Structure formats: structure tokens, C-alpha cells
Amino acid sequence: MNVNDMHRRDLFIFIISLIITSLGLVFRNFLHYNDIVWFVSDTLGNIGGVIVGSYLFFWWAKESNFKRRMVIIFSVGFGLVVYEFLQIFLPWQTFDVKDILGTFIGVLIASIINILVMISDLLRTQQKKN
Numbered sequence: 001m002n003v004n005d006m007h008r009r010d011l012f013i014f015i016i017s018l019i020i021t022s023l024g025l026v027f028r029n030f031l032h033y034n035d036i037v038w039f040v041s042d043t044l045g046n047i048g049g050v051i052v053g054s055y056l057f058f059w060w061a062k063e064s065n066f067k068r069r070m071v072i073i074f075s076v077g078f079g080l081v082v083y084e085f086l087q088i089f090l091p092w093q094t095f096d097v098k099d100i101l102g103t104f105i106g107v108l109i110a111s112i113i114n115i116l117v118m119i120s121d122l123l124r125t126q127q128k129k130n
Contacts, residue, residue, distance in 0.1 A: 006121070007062050013113065014055035021048025043102025046084075050077050050106030051113070066118045073114060077107035 021044060028041040040047070053076040054069075063069055080103045087093035 003062060003064055006064050007059060009117065010055050010059040013117075014052060014059055017048055017051040017055060021045070021052060024048065039098065039102075043098050043105070046080055046099045046102035047106040047109065049080055050103060051110045053080075054110045054114075066114070066122075069114050069118070070111065073107055073110045076110075077103050080106075 024044040028044060054073045057072050058069060081100055084099050087095040
């Protein structure tokens with residue numbers, strides 16, 4: 001897959017993740033069916049934030065290196081965790097351990113998406129070489 005195709009795919013993943021996260025945040029007050037749905041709806045900003053932030057940066061930087069993409073994902077997750085801890089000192093914010101767990105889940109999901117995307121690219125390049 002060439003860089004332009006990867007660039008378009010990263011933009012597509014960013015847009016889809018942004019839409020899903022935005023819709024989830026709009027309707028999160030109505031999603032209290034059970035504890036799992038409540039947890040996901042309560043932490044959706046952090047879960048989606050990692051995915052949206054990472055793929056926005058991938059698209060903007062046109063990043064195609066697997067290791068650098070993983071570093072970006074972990075950096076976005078680290079930044080959100082640091083921000084969550086800073087909320088202890090900000091009077092207008094609320095520190096919540098669930099948001100940190102949501103950030104870790106977001107890092108996991110973004111990493112899995114990245115692995116699946118990059119594995120398909122690696123398999124295509126290997127097939128072209130053989």
C-alpha cells in the first residue's frame with residue numbers, strides 16, 4: 001500500500017472514530033443499561049480520545065512506520081493520563097480513575113487497530129517481493 005492510500009485510510013479511521021466518539025458523548029446520559037455500558041459511556045471521551053488523537057497525528061504527519069505509530073499511540077495515552085492527574089489541582093476539573101482506565105482501553109484498541117492495519121500492509125509488501 002502506498003503512502004497516499006495509508007494517508008487516506010488514517011483520515012478515514014480518524015473521521016469514523018470522531019463520529020462514534022461524538023455520538024457516544026452526546027447520548028452518554030441515556031446509556032445506563034448495565035454497569036459495562038455505563039462504564040464505556042462514562043469513559044468514551046478517553047477511549048475515543050486516544051484513537052482520534054493518534055489517527056489525527058498519523059494523518060497529519062503521514063506516518064507509515066509501525067514503531068513510530070506505536071510511540072504516538074502511547075504518547076497520546078500518556079498525555080491523557082498526565083492530564084487526568086493534573087485535574088487533581090484544577091478546581092474546575094474532576095479527577096476520575098475510570099478515565100485513566102478508559103485511556104488504557106483506548107491505547108489497547110488503537111494499538112490493535114494499528115497492528116491490524118500494519119500487518120495487512122506488511123503482508124502485501126511481502127507478497128510483492130515474492
